[in-house]
Amino acid sequence: MLEHLVESPAKPSRVVxxxxxxxxxxxxxxxxVDFGIDALPLGRKELDLxxxxxxxxxxxxxxxxxxxxxxAARVPCRDLGIMIDNALITMAVIGALKGAPxxxxxxxxxxxxxxxxxxxxxxxxxxxxxxxxxxxxLAREIxxxxxxxxPMANLRPTLLYGRDDPHNxxxxxxxxxxxxxxxxxxxxxxxxxxxxxxLIDDLAEIVLRVLLYRSIGILNVATGEVxxxxxxxxxxxxxxxxxxxxxxxxxIGPMPHNGYRPFDIAAMRSAFPDFDYVKIRDGVRRLQPxxxx
Numbered sequence: 001m002l003e004h005l006v007e008s009p010a011k012p013s014r015v016v017x018x019x020x021x022x023x024x025x026x027x028x029x030x031x032x033v034d035f036g037i038d039a040l041p042l043g044r045k046e047l048d049l050x051x052x053x054x055x056x057x058x059x060x061x062x063x064x065x066x067x068x069x070x071x072a073a074r075v076p077c078r079d080l081g082i083m084i085d086n087a088l089i090t091m092a093v094i095g096a097l098k099g100a101p102x103x104x105x106x107x108x109x110x111x112x113x114x115x116x117x118x119x120x121x122x123x124x125x126x127x128x129x130x131x132x133x134x135x136x137x138l139a140r141e142i143x144x145x146x147x148x149x150x151p152m153a154n155l156r157p158t159l160l161y162g163r164d165d166p167h168n169x170x171x172x173x174x175x176x177x178x179x180x181x182x183x184x185x186x187x188x189x190x191x192x193x194x195x196x197x198x199l200i201d202d203l204a205e206i207v208l209r210v211l212l213y214r215s216i217g218i219l220n221v222a223t224g225e226v227x228x229x230x231x232x233x234x235x236x237x238x239x240x241x242x243x244x245x246x247x248x249x250x251x252i253g254p255m256p257h258n259g260y261r262p263f264d265i266a267a268m269r270s271a272f273p274d275f276d277y278v279k280i281r282d283g284v285r286r287l288q289p290x291x292x293x
Contacts, residue, residue, distance in 0.1 A: 006213055011037050012037065015040070016066050017029045017039055018093060019073065021045065023160070024204075025108075028204045029041045031204035031205060031207070031208050032211075049072055049089040055096045067104040069108070069211075070144075072089055077133040082136075083136055098147060104214050107152065110157065111222065112131055112133050112137060113138040155206065157198055158195070158263065173287070175233050175236050184247050185245070185246045188249065191233060191248065193259045194260050195257070196222045197232070202278055206275070223277040230246075
């Protein structure tokens with residue numbers, strides 16, 4: 001659950017966005033700038049968090065009362081080598097922040113920390129990751145919580161999509177790019193898995209609000225609605241000016257998350273009652289360019 005430390009929203013004096021060159025960090029940085037908040041972007045070009053002097057360099061860039069958004073990571077985490085790199089990144093950030101007079105820390109985690117189950121996921125759902133990606137994020141949360149004494153929020157977004165996503169994972173981004181290139185959208189099986197998808201703009205807005213209220217605790221970032229991958233492919237096809245072919249393919253292996261991963265977003269509604277997520281139908285329209293709708 002999320003707790004606000006201030007009753008009225010107030011801009012932090014400055015926000016340091018660690019990982020601003022990435023999909024999430026870049027979206028957060030742009031939203032902060034648009035809102036008129038002084039923000040320092042730190043991407044890989046500015047700071048290699050796996051280098052020997054990373055902690056020292058990061059600490060030298062911090063100012064008293066900075067708020068920090070920790071969005072730097074190698075993702076998806078699919079092997080032990082990437083796991084180790086993420087451990088080095090986390091160690092560098094902890095080394096820099098330990099004892100530093102920062103005012104607030106927001107860590108971008110993942111819903112992959114949760115186990116699967118028949119009930120909608122909440123912030124109280126047990127953390128029991130079944131993938132290296134989930135284990136990496138949970139280890140990072142535990143390390144930050146154990147080693148730092150600073151007001152902190154852990155945000156756990158579910159599947160993210162948006163125009164600048166570099167990962168091209170199965171879902172809205174890949175489907176849109178395939179359609180834009182005149183290629184066939186291939187579904188796993190019949191595309192019947194139902195998942196929650198969050199537009200990257202919505203995550204950036206939530207980060208902004210958490211900063212304004214100096215919120216602490218845990219918050220899942222999910223819309224509370226699930227849609228099949230077939231539905232998303234159909235939405236993209238329907239929005240296209242040209243014919244888009246959608247093909248089903250034989251499924252190899254079990255269906256991820258048993259084909260159904262819903263969220264109960266009561267905590268989100270309590271924390272930010274005036275916030276509404278972008279509906280998936282409208283969200284896929286924001287993936288242009290490259291396709292004109």
